Amino acid sequence: MTRGKRPDIRLTITGKLGKMGCHRGHHVGETFDYDTERGRICPMALHCAFPYIDILRYGGTLPGQPEGTAEFCCSDADVAMVFKAEVIKEEE
Structure with a gap:
């Protein structure tokens, strides 16, 4: 589903770095x-x-990442959670 003209974005936690929760x-x-x-x-x-998310919503891409996705970590030094942001296509 698209809200207005901006594509929907799904965030998924794909990993974690560090020993703490x-x-x-x-x-x-x-x-x-x-x-x-x-x-x-x-x-x-x-x-x-x-x-x-801003880059993805406005049609940008990130070097080394598949089109429509961006993988990043949160800024917590004790445990950096790894997130994947992805544009949700209307047919999903």
Whole structure:
């Protein structure tokens, strides 16, 4: 589903770096709809996610990443959760 003219974005936690658990309680495998579930996502992760989401929403690509996706980490030094942002195609 597309809200207005911006494509929908799904965030998925794909991994973690570090020995501690996420301070917000996130775990590998969680998925979020960026527009409707933003309040469930750690603010530190959202701060890191925004530039990538902006790039994807406006048709940009990131070097070395498949079109329509961006992988990034949150900024927590104790445990960096790895996120994948992806544009959701209308047929999904």
